[in-house]
Amino acid sequence: MHRPRKEMIAETRAKLIGAARQAFGTLGYAEASMDDFTASAGLTRGALYHHFGDKKGLLQAVIAEIDAEMSARLKVVSAKADNLWQGFVDECTAYIEMALEPEIQRIVLRDGPAVLGDPSQWPSQSACIRSMTESLQRLSDEGTILAVDPETAARLVSGASLHAAQWIANSDDPEATSKKAVKAFKVLLEGLLNRTGRLHQPDQQSSMQPEIDQLPA
Amino acid sequence: MHRPRKEMIAETRAKLIGAARQAFGTLGYAEASMDDFTASAGLTRGALYHHFGDKKGLLQAVIAEIDAEMSARLKVVSAKADNLWQGFVDECTAYIEMALEPEIQRIVLRDGPAVLGDPSQWPSQSACIRSMTESLQRLSDEGTILAVDPETAARLVSGASLHAAQWIANSDDPEATSKKAVKAFKVLLEGLLNRTGRLHQPDQQSSMQPEIDQLPA
DNA sequence: TCAATGGGCATACGAAGCGTATGTTAATAG
DNA sequence: CTATTAACATACGCTTCGTATGCCCATTGA
Numbered sequence A, B: 001m002h003r004p005r006k007e008m009i010a011e012t013r014a015k016l017i018g019a020a021r022q023a024f025g026t027l028g029y030a031e032a033s034m035d036d037f038t039a040s041a042g043l044t045r046g047a048l049y050h051h052f053g054d055k056k057g058l059l060q061a062v063i064a065e066i067d068a069e070m071s072a073r074l075k076v077v078s079a080k081a082d083n084l085w086q087g088f089v090d091e092c093t094a095y096i097e098m099a100l101e102p103e104i105q106r107i108v109l110r111d112g113p114a115v116l117g118d119p120s121q122w123p124s125q126s127a128c129i130r131s132m133t134e135s136l137q138r139l140s141d142e143g144t145i146l147a148v149d150p151e152t153a154a155r156l157v158s159g160a161s162l163h164a165a166q167w168i169a170n171s172d173d174p175e176a177t178s179k180k181a182v183k184a185f186k187v188l189l190e191g192l193l194n195r196t197g198r199l200h201q202p203d204q205q206s207s208m209q210p211e212i213d214q215l216p217a
Numbered sequence C: 001t002c003a004a005t006g007g008g009c010a011t012a013c014g015a016a017g018c019g020t021a022t023g024t025t026a027a028t029a030g
Numbered sequence D: 001c002t003a004t005t006a007a008c009a010t011a012c013g014c015t016t017c018g019t020a021t022g023c024c025c026a027t028t029g030a
Helices: A003-027 A034-040 A045-052 A055-079 A084-099 A102-116 A126-142 A150-170 A174-189 B003-027 B034-040 B045-052 B055-079 B084-099 B102-116 B126-142 B150-169 B174-189
Strands: none
Touching (some): A003 A034, A003 A045, A034 A045, A055 A084, A055 A102, A084 A102, A084 A150, A102 B102, A126 A150, A150 A174, A174 B150, B003 B045, B003 B055, B045 B055, B084 B126, B126 B150
């Protein structure tokens, strides 16, 4: 039998990533002991070093997994919108909502950059950015937004989103904070809109409101 | 004599902060050995623990010092502008330029959040945000920008700025990247402008251009 | 079927690094 | 003048990481 062998190996990798993800997400990268969370997976550090080289390598794998999930979620959101602008807006709100999750905040937004360096250089991070970039590219082709470099705009918007999410999540009153953040975010985003012609221009006033007004605490 | 005593103590603190700032800025927080950089200041860890409690406490002190310097620089920039909008724009560009400095990037933007948590909760970080918030408040009073919560807008703008700066600093071609970033940043910022009345409305097209087009590499 | 090879993982060891507990000195207070 | 306290240094133990080594099982080729 060839399969059981390969499956055991894949399972070991998955168990290590899962245990590390749990530990990194709750304790943080620096405080997570490799002895502890490998033991919680029924393994030792030997397996870890064999598969991932070192602790940083495992963090990379964990982040790649999370980032793939985030990217998939964004694609789903933008795909089921009525028009492109709405899809982009939904994508932004989904991005903020994801950034509110403690695991993503801790691993991807806080420890990741400190240990692995600037996220814009990660091979995985490009997935989320690319998704937003493609949306903006289509909006630009369509004439809905002004002619700006889509990737650049995506990075600025994601930067604002991520900071907003961290601010919201750590504020005293997350609900009130999110409302203020969304309102201001909407105003900023409208800077992108093409106001000279009115071709394909969607309803601007109501477009940002849905769903995000009541965010999870 | 009372003074020499107090001065020696202050000097010890300053030497520790200086040595730590150097080590954190070049090696990074995690890789900086307390034994090493205290020795480089002619001291031992004993002094460190006495004055700052632990390694995190020292990082806090270092960040507080850097943040104070940043805040002072921002105030100078915004004070010498001709009008409020221009002052705000200059402040943003100065913010981006500061975020390009390796020491600030490493200590304040990368290691700081990982070790001390979300920057919006730091007592010191409020200084820079407050500066931008005040600028936006005045612009709002003046009618130049739309009625958005000034602090919220300041946080969004600073978030976009910081991410842009990190992207620029780590890109293959920082100069080209900065040009694209500034252009898109300008478009976004114009979302804040009040376009209904034309009272106090400054020249929008040229206002973002100065100085930042040629950023330091 | 039976070596033999190699990959998957555990164990053992050494080296730092951190935090604390304990000195030691010098200045200030009474 | 003594006693106390602040400002550091020294010493110790604990944890953690990385590597070197060893074991075992599965695949492979004859």
